[in-house]
Amino acid sequence: MSKFRNLISIDDLSRKDIEHILSRADEFLDVARGERKLRILEGRILANLFFEPSTRTRMSFESAMKRLGGDVINLGSLEASSFAKGESLADALRVVEQYADCIVLRHYREGSARFASEICSIPVINAGDGAGQHPTQTLLDLYTIKKEARLDNLKIALVGDLKYSRTVHSLIKALALFNARIYLVSPDSLKLPEEILEMDIDFVESDLKTAIEEVDVVYVTRIQKERFPDEEEYRKVAGSYRITAEMLESSDAIIMHPLPRVDEIAYDVDGLKNAVYFRQAFYGVPVRMAILAEVLL
Amino acid sequence: MSKFRNLISIDDLSRKDIEHILSRADEFLDVARGERKLRILEGRILANLFFEPSTRTRMSFESAMKRLGGDVINLGSLEASSFAKGESLADALRVVEQYADCIVLRHYREGSARFASEICSIPVINAGDGAGQHPTQTLLDLYTIKKEARLDNLKIALVGDLKYSRTVHSLIKALALFNARIYLVSPDSLKLPEEILEMDIDFVESDLKTAIEEVDVVYVTRIQKERFPDEEEYRKVAGSYRITAEMLESSDAIIMHPLPRVDEIAYDVDGLKNAVYFRQAFYGVPVRMAILAEVLL
Amino acid sequence: MSKFRNLISIDDLSRKDIEHILSRADEFLDVARGERKLRILEGRILANLFFEPSTRTRMSFESAMKRLGGDVINLGSLEASSFAKGESLADALRVVEQYADCIVLRHYREGSARFASEICSIPVINAGDGAGQHPTQTLLDLYTIKKEARLDNLKIALVGDLKYSRTVHSLIKALALFNARIYLVSPDSLKLPEEILEMDIDFVESDLKTAIEEVDVVYVTRIQKERFPDEEEYRKVAGSYRITAEMLESSDAIIMHPLPRVDEIAYDVDGLKNAVYFRQAFYGVPVRMAILAEVLL
Incomplete structure (x- = not known):
C-alpha cells in the first residue's frame, strides 16, 4: 500500500x-x-x-x-x-x-x-x-498510455513545444520510471531544456515522419504564437509539426494531446482509430x- | 412508447x-x-x-x-x-x-x-x-395550458411581439397539433411572419379587449424597445398591449408569460387568479x- | 420549541x-x-x-x-x-x-x-x-463564544471600527440578552453610535492593553482605509489597534475576527491557542x- x-x-x-x-x-x-x-x-x-x-x-x-x-x-x-x-x-x-x-x-x-x-x-x-x-494531468496521460498502448518499454514521440510545456516535462520524468525511449520532435527554438536532456533517459532526436513510423505513441502539444517574432514565422514552423490523417495511413501509433488543440492535429484525424485525445480526457x-x-x- | x-x-x-x-x-x-x-x-x-x-x-x-x-x-x-x-x-x-x-x-x-x-x-x-x-420552453408552455386551462380546442391569444419571438413561433407550431384557435394581437410592425400565417391553423386577427373576452389563455410577450425608431413610439405602442387587473375584471382567461417581464403585465395582475406566469415557471x-x-x- | x-x-x-x-x-x-x-x-x-x-x-x-x-x-x-x-x-x-x-x-x-x-x-x-x-454571522459568533469561552457573564472587548461595522452592532444586541460586559476599544472617529450606547448594556470604554488583560474574548474588526482623510492617518490609527503575539503573552482571552482580515491581527498570532478565528469560520x-x-x- x-x-x-x-x-x-x-x-x-x-x-x-x-x-x-x-x-x-x-x-x-x-x-x-x-x-x-x-x-x-x-x-x-x-x-x-x-x-x-x-x-x-x-x-x-x-x-x-x-x-x-x-x-x-x-x-x-x-x-x-x-x-x-x-x-x-x-x-x-x-x-x-x-x-x-x-x-x-x-x-x-x-x-x-x-x-x-x-x-x-x-x-x-x-x-x-x-x-x-x-500531476493529475501526468497521471491521466500515463493511464491513457497504459490503456491504449503499453507503459513498459514504450516508444513515444513528443511533438511541438518541448521547451515551455509543463505537461511534457512532467511526462518525461514519469516515463523515465518506465524505461521509455523518447523521440524529441520540435523546432530548434522550442527544444527540450538542457537539464532535462541530461537525465538518464533514452532520448532520440527525430523528425515527425520517422517518429510516426517508429513509435507507439505520438504526444502532440500546442506551439504558441507568442513564442515567435512574427506571425509568418510561427505559421511556417507550426505547419511543419501538424499531424494529418494522411501521415497516419500506415501507422498504428496512438495520437495524444492534453487539449485544447488549435490546429496541431487536423480534424480529419478525429475519425481515425489512432485518435485517442478525447478518450484521454475521459x-x-x-x-x-x-x-x-x-x-x- | x-x-x-x-x-x-x-x-x-x-x-x-x-x-x-x-x-x-x-x-x-x-x-x-x-x-x-x-x-x-x-x-x-x-x-x-x-x-x-x-x-x-x-x-x-x-x-x-x-x-x-x-x-x-x-x-x-x-x-x-x-x-x-x-x-x-x-x-x-x-x-x-x-x-x-x-x-x-x-x-x-x-x-x-x-x-x-x-x-x-x-x-x-x-x-x-x-x-x-x-423546445423545453414550448413544452412547459403546453404543460401550463394543459394544467391551468385545456389543450384541446383551445382559444388562445398571442399578445405583443409576434414577429421576432421565438417562443411564440414554436408555441404556434405545437398548438397546431391540438386544433387551437389562435388570436393574434400585435402592433402592425410586429405581426406574425407570412410563412407561419400560411400554415393550416385557425388564426384570428384581434384587438386585446376582444381577445381577453373570448379566449381561455392570454400569452403575453415582451415588446422590445430596440424594435422602434424612438422611445416615444415604443412607449405608445407598448402601452396599448399592456395587461392590467382592470382589463381582467370579467375574464377567466389565464395570463401566461415566458418571463422576464418588464411591464407588459401590470403588478396588480399578480394577485389575481388569472395570473399563472410564476406557476408556469414552476x-x-x-x-x-x-x-x-x-x-x- | x-x-x-x-x-x-x-x-x-x-x-x-x-x-x-x-x-x-x-x-x-x-x-x-x-x-x-x-x-x-x-x-x-x-x-x-x-x-x-x-x-x-x-x-x-x-x-x-x-x-x-x-x-x-x-x-x-x-x-x-x-x-x-x-x-x-x-x-x-x-x-x-x-x-x-x-x-x-x-x-x-x-x-x-x-x-x-x-x-x-x-x-x-x-x-x-x-x-x-x-444574522447567521451573529449566531456563529455567539456559538464560537459559547464553545471557546462562555456566553453568560461574558467580558468581551470589541476592537476597531465600532461605528460602521454591522457585525459589531448585531453582536452587541445579541450579547445584551446574555448580560455581557462590553469593552469598547476604538479610535475616536470610529466610536459606537449614540443609539447603541444608550441601550441598557454594561459598556466600558477601554484601551487595548487593559481590555486584553481583563476580558474573555477580544473581537477584532477591520478598520477601513476609506474612513480616513489620508493614508498616513489611517496607518497610524490602524497600527494602534493591531493585535500581536507579544500582547497576548500573559492572556487567555480568545481572539475572534469575522474575516477577511487585512492586518488587524499579526500572523504570529495564528499559532497561539488564543487564535480562534479560523475555527470561528468553521x-x-x-x-x-x-x-x-x-x-x-
Missing part, C-alpha cells in the same frame, strides 16, 4: 505509487462511464479553488467526485479574483478547509500547492501551479476518482 | 410524443414540489453548457436533475467565454461528453444544438440556440424532469 | 430562540467535521441568491446543506448582475422560489431580505442586506446546519 495524503508533484511519486493509482483507476472505469453506481464518497465535500480558469480539469474533478456520491463547492470566478486581491492565499485556504474534506487548487503562482499542503489540515491536490506541476475521470479515493478514504 | 434520445426542436415531436412527455411530467409534480423524494437519477451527471446566461432555464434544469437525485456540472460564465474563443465548439462538446451522461446546451448560434446532437455520443437537450429553437421543473428521465433512463 | 420560518434579523430572536439554535448546532458538529454521515435534507434544494460576492458565507451554507444530503442551486455572478438589471427583485424571487425549498439571500439593499420573506412562500434566510443585518457550518434544519424540516 502506497498511501499518500496530498498530491503536489509527480516527482513525489515512485513507480510503485503510480502503478497503484493507475490500477485503482481501473476499478472505477465503469463508474466513470456511468455504468455502475458507487457512493463511497457520500457526505464528503471537495472544494475546487481555481484562481485561473481550467474548465477541463475542474469539470473532470467534479464529475469524479459526484459520480462517487460526493459533492463539490466551487470558488466562483469573480470571487477568485476578489479573494486573491483582498486576502492572503494562506487565509483563504485556512477558511476554505473548514468547509471541506479536500482541496483541489489551481493557482498561477509556482509552489502554491506545496505551500497549501503545508498549512492545510486536509489533503490538497495540485491542479496546476503556474509553471510548476500538474481517462481523467477514473484517474481523479482513484486520487480522491486515495486521499479521502 | 415514444422514446427519444435528443431534444432539439419541437418540430421533431409528434402530438403523441408531446402527450407522452406531458403525462410523464404529471408523475413528477409532487417531486418537483419537494413533497416526494425520488432518487431515480442518482449517480447521473448533467452538464449544463450555457454560452449565454439564462438563469431561469439553467436553474430549473438543475432543480429537476437534483430533485431526482442526479447531479450537475456547470460551465462557468468566464469559462464559457474563453472556451468559445480558443476552441471549436465541437472540441468543447467532445470533451464535456466525457464527463457527463447528458448535455443541456444554450448557444447563440442557430443550429448549434442539432450539430451537438450529431457529434455527441450522449443525449443533447437544446436550451435555446439563438434565433432557433427552445411547471418547467416537472417537464424537464420528464425530459431528463426520458433521455437518461 | 421555538420554531421559526425565516431568519431575517437577530432582533427577531429571543434569548430562548438563540439558545435553541446553538444547542441544535451542537448536534451537527461531527457532521460538519465530516465525521458522521447524515442525509436528513436529501432531495431538498437551497437556492443561493448572492447579488454581492460573499465567498465565506456562500460556501459555508453550501457545505452545510450538502453535508446534510441536500443540494444547492446558485445564481451565477454574471447572472446576478443581469438579473438585477432587467427584472425586479420581486419577480426574480418569485421565479427562484419555484425551483427550491429555501432561499439564502445576499443583497446590497437594506430591507431586501425582509421584503423577500414577505413575498416568498418558502423560507428566506438573510445572508446580509447591505448596511442591515447578517462554526458557521454547524450553525447554518441548525438553521437549515430548523426552516426545512
Whole structure:
C-alpha cells in the first residue's frame, strides 16, 4: 500500500505509487462511464479553488467526485479574483478547509500547492501551479498510455513545444520510471531544456515522419504564437509539426494531446482509430476518482 | 412508447410524443414540489453548457436533475467565454461528453444544438440556440395550458411581439397539433411572419379587449424597445398591449408569460387568479424532469 | 420549541430562540467535521441568491446543506448582475422560489431580505442586506463564544471600527440578552453610535492593553482605509489597534475576527491557542446546519 495524503508533484511519486493509482483507476472505469453506481464518497465535500480558469480539469474533478456520491463547492470566478486581491492565499485556504474534506487548487503562482499542503489540515491536490506541476494531468496521460498502448518499454514521440510545456516535462520524468525511449520532435527554438536532456533517459532526436513510423505513441502539444517574432514565422514552423490523417495511413501509433488543440492535429484525424485525445480526457475521470479515493478514504 | 434520445426542436415531436412527455411530467409534480423524494437519477451527471446566461432555464434544469437525485456540472460564465474563443465548439462538446451522461446546451448560434446532437455520443437537450429553437420552453408552455386551462380546442391569444419571438413561433407550431384557435394581437410592425400565417391553423386577427373576452389563455410577450425608431413610439405602442387587473375584471382567461417581464403585465395582475406566469415557471421543473428521465433512463 | 420560518434579523430572536439554535448546532458538529454521515435534507434544494460576492458565507451554507444530503442551486455572478438589471427583485424571487425549498439571500439593499420573506412562500434566510443585518454571522459568533469561552457573564472587548461595522452592532444586541460586559476599544472617529450606547448594556470604554488583560474574548474588526482623510492617518490609527503575539503573552482571552482580515491581527498570532478565528469560520457550518434544519424540516 502506497498511501499518500496530498498530491503536489509527480516527482513525489515512485513507480510503485503510480502503478497503484493507475490500477485503482481501473476499478472505477465503469463508474466513470456511468455504468455502475458507487457512493463511497457520500457526505464528503471537495472544494475546487481555481484562481485561473481550467474548465477541463475542474469539470473532470467534479464529475469524479459526484459520480462517487460526493459533492463539490466551487470558488466562483469573480470571487477568485476578489479573494486573491483582498486576502492572503494562506487565509483563504485556512477558511476554505473548514468547509471541506479536500482541496483541489489551481493557482498561477509556482509552489502554491506545496505551500497549501503545508498549512492545510486536509489533503490538497495540485491542479496546476503556474509553471510548476500538474500531476493529475501526468497521471491521466500515463493511464491513457497504459490503456491504449503499453507503459513498459514504450516508444513515444513528443511533438511541438518541448521547451515551455509543463505537461511534457512532467511526462518525461514519469516515463523515465518506465524505461521509455523518447523521440524529441520540435523546432530548434522550442527544444527540450538542457537539464532535462541530461537525465538518464533514452532520448532520440527525430523528425515527425520517422517518429510516426517508429513509435507507439505520438504526444502532440500546442506551439504558441507568442513564442515567435512574427506571425509568418510561427505559421511556417507550426505547419511543419501538424499531424494529418494522411501521415497516419500506415501507422498504428496512438495520437495524444492534453487539449485544447488549435490546429496541431487536423480534424480529419478525429475519425481515425489512432485518435485517442478525447478518450484521454475521459481517462481523467477514473484517474481523479482513484486520487480522491486515495486521499479521502 | 415514444422514446427519444435528443431534444432539439419541437418540430421533431409528434402530438403523441408531446402527450407522452406531458403525462410523464404529471408523475413528477409532487417531486418537483419537494413533497416526494425520488432518487431515480442518482449517480447521473448533467452538464449544463450555457454560452449565454439564462438563469431561469439553467436553474430549473438543475432543480429537476437534483430533485431526482442526479447531479450537475456547470460551465462557468468566464469559462464559457474563453472556451468559445480558443476552441471549436465541437472540441468543447467532445470533451464535456466525457464527463457527463447528458448535455443541456444554450448557444447563440442557430443550429448549434442539432450539430451537438450529431457529434455527441450522449443525449443533447437544446436550451435555446439563438434565433432557433427552445423546445423545453414550448413544452412547459403546453404543460401550463394543459394544467391551468385545456389543450384541446383551445382559444388562445398571442399578445405583443409576434414577429421576432421565438417562443411564440414554436408555441404556434405545437398548438397546431391540438386544433387551437389562435388570436393574434400585435402592433402592425410586429405581426406574425407570412410563412407561419400560411400554415393550416385557425388564426384570428384581434384587438386585446376582444381577445381577453373570448379566449381561455392570454400569452403575453415582451415588446422590445430596440424594435422602434424612438422611445416615444415604443412607449405608445407598448402601452396599448399592456395587461392590467382592470382589463381582467370579467375574464377567466389565464395570463401566461415566458418571463422576464418588464411591464407588459401590470403588478396588480399578480394577485389575481388569472395570473399563472410564476406557476408556469414552476411547471418547467416537472417537464424537464420528464425530459431528463426520458433521455437518461 | 421555538420554531421559526425565516431568519431575517437577530432582533427577531429571543434569548430562548438563540439558545435553541446553538444547542441544535451542537448536534451537527461531527457532521460538519465530516465525521458522521447524515442525509436528513436529501432531495431538498437551497437556492443561493448572492447579488454581492460573499465567498465565506456562500460556501459555508453550501457545505452545510450538502453535508446534510441536500443540494444547492446558485445564481451565477454574471447572472446576478443581469438579473438585477432587467427584472425586479420581486419577480426574480418569485421565479427562484419555484425551483427550491429555501432561499439564502445576499443583497446590497437594506430591507431586501425582509421584503423577500414577505413575498416568498418558502423560507428566506438573510445572508446580509447591505448596511442591515447578517444574522447567521451573529449566531456563529455567539456559538464560537459559547464553545471557546462562555456566553453568560461574558467580558468581551470589541476592537476597531465600532461605528460602521454591522457585525459589531448585531453582536452587541445579541450579547445584551446574555448580560455581557462590553469593552469598547476604538479610535475616536470610529466610536459606537449614540443609539447603541444608550441601550441598557454594561459598556466600558477601554484601551487595548487593559481590555486584553481583563476580558474573555477580544473581537477584532477591520478598520477601513476609506474612513480616513489620508493614508498616513489611517496607518497610524490602524497600527494602534493591531493585535500581536507579544500582547497576548500573559492572556487567555480568545481572539475572534469575522474575516477577511487585512492586518488587524499579526500572523504570529495564528499559532497561539488564543487564535480562534479560523475555527470561528468553521462554526458557521454547524450553525447554518441548525438553521437549515430548523426552516426545512
